[in-house]
Structures are given as C-alpha cells and as structure tokens.
Amino acid sequence: MDPLERYLDQVCRSIGGPRPLRDHVRQELREHLHDAAARHRAAGLSEEAAVAQALAEFGRPEQVRSELEATHGHRAMAVVIDTALRWKESTMRAKWLWATGAHLGLAVVIALEALFLTFLVMFIVPKFKKLMADGIIDPAVLDEQGAMWMPHFLGNLAAVTGNYTTHLVLGAAVLWGLFEWRVKSENKSLMRLTVMGGAAVKLLAVIVIATGSMVVSFCLAMPAMGPMARPFAAEQVATIDTSVAAVEPAVAKQDWTAATEQADRASAALARLTVGPALASLTGREPPTADELRTQTRSAQDHLRAVRQAVAEKDAGRATAALAEFRTAFAPVREAASRSGK
Amino acid sequence: MDTELLKGTLSLLILSLLSRKAMYGYEIAATVHRDTDGAFQWREGSLYPALHKLEQAGLIAGEWEEKETGRKRRYYRLTATGRAALAEKTAAWAELCRAVNRVLEVSNGPA
Numbered sequence: 001m002d003p004l005e006r007y008l009d010q011v012c013r014s015i016g017g018p019r020p021l022r023d024h025v026r027q028e029l030r031e032h033l034h035d036a037a038a039r040h041r042a043a044g045l046s047e048e049a050a051v052a053q054a055l056a057e058f059g060r061p062e063q064v065r066s067e068l069e070a071t072h073g074h075r076a077m078a079v080v081i082d083t084a085l086r087w088k089e090s091t092m093r094a095k096w097l098w099a100t101g102a103h104l105g106l107a108v109v110i111a112l113e114a115l116f117l118t119f120l121v122m123f124i125v126p127k128f129k130k131l132m133a134d135g136i137i138d139p140a141v142l143d144e145q146g147a148m149w150m151p152h153f154l155g156n157l158a159a160v161t162g163n164y165t166t167h168l169v170l171g172a173a174v175l176w177g178l179f180e181w182r183v184k185s186e187n188k189s190l191m192r193l194t195v196m197g198g199a200a201v202k203l204l205a206v207i208v209i210a211t212g213s214m215v216v217s218f219c220l221a222m223p224a225m226g227p228m229a230r231p232f233a234a235e236q237v238a239t240i241d242t243s244v245a246a247v248e249p250a251v252a253k254q255d256w257t258a259a260t261e262q263a264d265r266a267s268a269a270l271a272r273l274t275v276g277p278a279l280a281s282l283t284g285r286e287p288p289t290a291d292e293l294r295t296q297t298r299s300a301q302d303h304l305r306a307v308r309q310a311v312a313e314k315d316a317g318r319a320t321a322a323l324a325e326f327r328t329a330f331a332p333v334r335e336a337a338s339r340s341g342k
Numbered sequence: 343m344d345t346e347l348l349k350g351t352l353s354l355l356i357l358s359l360l361s362r363k364a365m366y367g368y369e370i371a372a373t374v375h376r377d378t379d380g381a382f383q384w385r386e387g388s389l390y391p392a393l394h395k396l397e398q399a400g401l402i403a404g405e406w407e408e409k410e411t412g413r414k415r416r417y418y419r420l421t422a423t424g425r426a427a428l429a430e431k432t433a434a435w436a437e438l439c440r441a442v443n444r445v446l447e448v449s450n451g452p453a
Contacts, residue, residue: 011387024406024416025390025394027414027416028367028390028416029387029390031366031367031368031413031414031415031416032367032368032371032386032390034413035368036368036386039372057385057386058385058386058387059385059386059387059388060385063385063387064385064387064388064390064391067387067388067391068390068391068394070391071391071394071395071398072394
C-alpha cells in the first residue's frame with residue numbers, strides 16, 4: 001500500500017462520527033499531504049523522500065489520531081476491528097507455530113488419556129471386579145436400579161484393551177501412515193488436527209463412562225453394607241453387655257482375674273464397634289445420629305478404661321462407680337442396638 | 343518557538359487568517375509558515391483538529407470546492423459568530439500581551 005494511504009489508515013481508522021464525516025476528514029488530510037509532498041518535490045526531493053518529509057511534518061499518526069479523536073470522538077468498533085486485524089496479521093505470520101502447538105497439545109492430551117485409561121484397566125477395574133465378586137457391590141442392587149450395564153461396560157473395556165490393544169495401536173499407526181502418505185490436501189494439517197481432536201474426545205468419553213460406572217455402582221451398592229454391618233454391631237453390643245454384667249459380681253467377690261478378663265473382653269468389643277460402618281448401622285430415621293452414637297461410645301470407652309484401671313489397682317469402689325458411669329454413657333448405644341434389631 | 347505557546351494561540355491565528363479570506367488547510371499552514379518566517383515549528387496535523395473544533399463551535403464554516411485540476415479542497419471561511427469571537431480573542435490577546443510586557447519591563451527595565 002502507498003505509504004501516504006497507510007499513514008491515513010493509521011490516523012483515521014478509529015475516528016468517531018458518521019462515515020461521510022470520516023471520509024471528509026481523510027480526504028482533507030490527503031489533500032494537505034499531497035500539497036506538502038508536491039512542495040518538497042518542487043524543492044528537489046525524490047517522490048519517496050517528498051512523501052516521507054510531508055508525513056514527518058504532519059506529525060506521528062498516533063498523535064494526530066489522538067487529537068482528531070478528541071474532536072470527533074472515538075469509534076469503539078474500529079478499535080476492536082483494528083485489534084482483530086493486527087491479531088490476525090500476527091497469527092497468520094506465526095501459522096506454523098500455532099499448528100505445531102495445537103498438534104503437540106492434542107498429542108499430550110491423547111497420551112495422558114491413554115495412560116489414565118491403562119491405569120484404570122490395569123489397577124482399578126480389577127479391584128472393582130473383586131468387590132463385585134465378594135458381594136460388597138451387589139449385582140442385584142445394580143440390576144434393580146437399571147445400572148447393570150455399568151459393570152458390563154467395565155468388563156468389556158477390560159476385555160477389549162486386554163486382548164486388542166496391539167491391534168488397535170497397529171491399526172491406528174497404519175491409518176496414520178496412509179494418511180500422511182496419500183493425502184496431499186492443503187488442509188492436511190487441519191484434517192490431522194480434526195482426527196486427533198476426535199480421538200481425544202472419544203478417549204475422554206470412555207474415561208468418563210468408565211470412572212462414572214465405578215463411582216455410580218459403588219454409590220448404589222454401598223447402602224447394602226448397612227444391613228450387613230448391623231448384626232455384627234448388635235453382636236458387639238451383646239458381648240459388651242455380657243462382659244460388663246460379669247465384671248460387677250467379680251469385683252464384688254474381689255475376683256480380680258475374672259474382672260480383668262471380662263473388662264478386657266468388653267473393651268475389645270467396644271473397639272470393634274467403633275470401626276467401619278458398625279455404629280452407623282445402628283441408626284435409623286429417628287435420633288440418635290451416627291455422630292451422637294460415636295460421642296457416646298467415646299465417653300463409654302473412657303469410663304471402661306477407668307474401670308480397667310480400678311480393677312488393675314484392685315479398687316472395688318472406684319471400679320463400681322466407673323461401671324455405673326459406663327452404663328449411663330453406653331445406654332443410648334444399647335437402646336439403638338435393641339431398636340434396630342426389631 | 344515554544345509549541346506550548348502556539349497551542350494557546352492556534353485558534354486565534356486561524357480566525358485571524360480566515361478574516362482575510364477563505365482558505366484551505368494547507369494554505370493556512372503555508373501562510374502561518376510564511377508570515378512568521380518559519381518561527382512556528384509545529385505539527386501540521388494539529389491544524390485540522392483545531393479547524394474542526396472551530397467549525398463545530400460555529401466560528402468557521404467549511405465547504406468543499408473542486409478545482410480545475412480535479413483536486414478537491416475544503417475552504418474555511420469566518421462566520422459572523424467567528425468574527426465576533428475573533429474580536430474578543432484579539433482584545434484578550436492584546437490585554438495579555440500588555441500585562442505580560444508590563445511585568446517583563448518592570449523585571450528587565452524599559453527596552
């Protein structure tokens with residue numbers, strides 16, 4: 001483009017006001033610059049030097065533009081278009097850089113997805129299968145919820161990746177080789193990116209479905225653990241009751257060996273009761289909540305520790321008092337166990 | 343000459359030049375250059391925002407004229423409002439000059 005017109009572009013492109021006004025301003029400045037250049041040519045300068053001199057005398061384009069904008073206002077859309085055009089020019093010059101970046105980015109995404117999928121299939125899916133085989137995740141519950149396709153999907157995924165990984169990788173490599181060899185289109189880079197993008201999306205979909213299948217199956221089947229834990233919890237409560245009931249007569253007879261044995265049994269049963277979902281299995285829709293039962297159990301453990309200490313020191317009075325406190329603290333747990341058993 | 347001083351006087355200069363006859367932008371710039379023996383070192387691009395501001399204020403009016411050479415030029419002429427404004431500005435400028443000169447004379451002694 002003519003340097004004079006390029007200069008006028010820089011000066012006039014963001015001036016506000018209606019188009020006829022902007023055209024007039026541009027025309028007026030153009031006439032001035034032509035006059036000034038003609039004067040310099042007449043003084044002996046070359047065409048190029050005359051125009052350069054005229055532009056230099058007129059001022060830097062951003063200064064003139066700023067003053068004109070102060071008079072006529074600022075055209076916001078022109079600034080947006082100007083910025084977009086400059087961005088386009090700069091990005092077109094760096095086209096190869098963008099294309100390389102996109103290829104590398106997608107390749108990294110695909111590699112990470114493949115790695116994660118391998119990890120899922122090799123380490124997580126077998127554990128999931130074992131949980132199903134052990135009955136922790138109950139297929140009947142999944143079937144009832146219409147979610148049996150999830151473990152089937154995981155099974156098929158493991159089978160396909162286990163048996164056909166080599167075929168899949170080789171097939172993809174052959175197709176890629178054919179593409180690079182045969183395709184001569186000027187859009188080859190875009191086509192490659194499209195295929196890579198499609199592969200990345202498909203792998204992501206497989207990962208999402210696989211992880212979702214495991215999480216959803218687990219969430220659906222885990223409530224079954226509650227009923228499984230309840231008899232265990234009730235058994236521990238019964239053991240605690242029996243042992244604690246045996247401690248008191250042993251203390252009264254000062255049979256410290258029997259008292260120690262029974263207190264230890266109660267303590268062990270109480271410890272088992274606090275592990276896993278046992279306590280939570282004793283809760284229902286009505287209070288106490290699992291948290292309240294845990295608090296009571298901790299308090300009962302403290303009092304039982306005091307009982308064992310008193311028995312060890314052969315202090316019958318302290319042992320009896322601690323037993324009474326234990327019973328008070330443990331009462332809500334016992335009530336919850338008796339209620340849940342009904 | 344200090345361009346800051348020129349900035350404050352540019353509109354006065356333009357109105358004064360246009361009181362002689364209608365002129366186009368380049369002609370105004372060339373006349374300022376000629377009449378001041380090149381004392382004003384300014385960016386010619388500053389002339390047009392000043393002209394457009396005066397036109398928006400109704401002090402001057404612009405009109406395109408096509409020459410026989412095919413060149414189009416926008417001629418500016420002084421309006422009645424502009425003429426009154428020129429009188430005011432000229433009086434204010436004279437007053438300013440007198441005031442500044444009085445200070446300079448007291449500081450430096452009479453010439």
